[in-house]
Amino acid sequence: MNSLQDVLNSYGSTYDEISASLGVKVETIEALLTGENVALGEARKVAEALGLSLSVLAEMRKSDSARDFEFFFRRANPKAPPKEIIDIKRYENLIGAASAFLDDGNNADWIGCFYEDRLADYEEMASFIRNEVLEVDLVSPLSNLPFLLDKIGVYSFVTRSTFFEGVSVYYSRRPYIFISPRFSGRMLFTLAHEFSHLLLHVDPGEDSGVFDEYREKDMPSFAESKMIEREADILASSLLLPARGVGLCLKKIREVLKSTDSENIGDIEILYLANIYGVSFEVAGYRLERLGVLPAGGTMALVQHIRKQHGSPEKRAEAAGLPARPEFKMPQIPISIVKSAIGKISAGEFSLGFVREKLELPIKSLMAANLG
Template sequence: MRAILRGDEAPMSELRAISTGLRIPLRILASGKRPSDDSERLGLLFRSVRQTHPNYDVTVERIATFVEAAVRVLPPADRLPLWLDDFVVRDETYEEAARLALLFRSIFCADRIDDPLHQLPQLLDHAGIVTARLRFSQYEGVSLVAENHCFIFVSPRFIGRMLFTFAHELGHIIAHHREGHAPIFERASHIGNFKKHTRSEGFVDAFASNLLLPDTAIARALQTIRDHFQIRSPVIGDLEILFVARYFGVSFDVAARRCEELELLPRGGAASLSDTLRKEYGSPEKRADMIGLPKRLPVRFPPVSEQLGKAVGQAINSGNISIGWAADHFGLSLGEILASHAPAGEL
């Protein structure tokens, strides 16, 4: 590093090693420019983000690099996905969030309207939303719209947390993002923080909660677990909520808060139960394992959505981009690039 700063030449292998070690796209390292400022297409979109991130923020630059590259390889879009036309937000109320959540389910999973949404990342891909993992970042989730393409990025976390973050960012796409709206970068305290949040964040949290935990489905799940364990108490306890959390793929806190919203728990009961489980058992998950509840069903969070992987593969096969260019701009490994555009069944 000292030699390079003195002006010595560096071979490409060294630059790639430094780029990987610092988790900075090679393009940024080589040019010394911020993609969020330099991009002709996205400069204006990310300029407002830079106002709230005055210091260099590598996540902002990685997202700008990713989005600019995605817009280059994806087919041009002359408008937002058609289904978004049906989602007109009348007011940021709990009732409106519930209505929109039911509307989304009726459009994309009408044949399983009350089933768990473990396949939400794939549903978003089917809905025309590009999804990707947000690696090595202080942010939980990012959402934006660029040139009529919708993007959601989620950091690898506990799967229950990731699923709720996907639903939360979908709420932002529906309620707050239109062409030209600044990207939203959210830390952990912004998502699922039922104790303290803005009205807009509360609205998308309510949307996510209703989307992942439909009220009628919760009622059936609670009845199933109470019948199985022959629970006769009129009070809902931690066992039932742990079962709901695992069945629907969310965290205990989200499931407990949803039960509180439905008046199945007294006000403040969700936080109280959560604190008790952490003090007595270490975590709700340990408590669920201790009492022998079924394991969580797997939720597949691909490194990048299928639609983008297919577009990248076509661009590579046609010679428009190289595998190295794709790996650097999208932050993917060589194996992930190859897997993303391999014919079905080949890998």
């Protein structure tokens, strides 16, 4: 199949010429070729002028979009092996579905807000993002982060990947995050990590993205990771465990445990803190190191001891009878996209089967989202 670009170019070399030849608006031609949303009526006019069905026109746009996204991925990951394209196709399909079902406009005007100022104080950054962007306080856990991000126009998906643990993409003026399913504490941190990439490493003037492959540790040592990964780790941990909240929690935890050691923090206090904020023991420990509460290297020493004595931090917490982590729920598809798709079904723009296929969701999930 020829690309849509090739077909339209046969009607003229400029948007104005193509528009005049087909008898449609210049804005419609521009939107078709740049991946923007096009009103159904306008798309139908173009299809009729070209002698195509609406479905063929949609497939041609999808083909162009896939080629563009693959080129974008290759530009960001020039050394990536070809087999990673399987995952990239999955991301491209979900971005295409989002573009089809969402209306024009996005309220993510905070994108790349620290792009030019990445050396700013991370504590100040985290406080600003919690207060001004997420509109939450400086104490509470962020176990509802997927819903907070959806509210501010970040479309976060759970999709199984062979190679990538997390992906943050700013593409066609919309921010997307893709998370591979893992244990809940790890997923929450990965989500915050990818959100931090959008804050720190995205140039709002162009398409860009960060593709994070699987890593064994929640927060590798500084020597083990790239600079942008360190920066994202630090901001993510600062967002999830705000300094003020950590201080208040530790004070209360020590009261509950009736701790008499005013100087040292032990594994039980860290496990308690990790469970309250929904993160792993390692993330909580490294955060305490940055706050100067735990000596550098203390987290790894404690992890090694716990694994030797108890098998894992989770088993240690269970044996100690500590409260469980708050429930972390992350929808497979952002609720805003599902609701927008259902609205278009009601308006007669798409069939239920088409939406189900594009979003890869069972019909009962679509209905549940609509009732919610």
